[in-house]
Amino acid sequence: MNKLISIIALCGALITVSAQAHDGHGEISGQKAISISATLIKKLTFKDAGYEVGKLDESWKNIDKSQISVNEVEEHYYVVSATNPRSEGKLYFQIAKNGQVIAVKDKNDF
Numbered sequence: 001m002n003k004l005i006s007i008i009a010l011c012g013a014l015i016t017v018s019a020q021a022h023d024g025h026g027e028i029s030g031q032k033a034i035s036i037s038a039t040l041i042k043k044l045t046f047k048d049a050g051y052e053v054g055k056l057d058e059s060w061k062n063i064d065k066s067q068i069s070v071n072e073v074e075e076h077y078y079v080v081s082a083t084n085p086r087s088e089g090k091l092y093f094q095i096a097k098n099g100q101v102i103a104v105k106d107k108n109d110f
Helices: 002-022 030-044 058-062
Strands: 068-073 077-084 089-096 101-105
Touching: 030 058, 030 068, 030 077, 030 089, 030 101
Parallel strands: none
Antiparallel strands: 068 077, 077 089, 089 101
């Protein structure tokens, strides 16, 4: 019985240490948020992924990363904007700090 309690205590301690050691490792940088947005733009020219903006027209395929920037850094997410010089359109991406795309809109109302 004492051996079982010791094993359970050791497992609990290892889980706690492991969780603390990985704390913060899942958070992306602003540059990574830009890369995620650039990749998503290209995907959205092929199909509607269920975001507010729907499927993008062909002119968005040629967007360069220099036309994408981080507008805001909030506690839990980044707001990234992309400008299409051909159509003068603008998109805004809400990217969670874990890299998940939360929303894509044509106006910044996050």
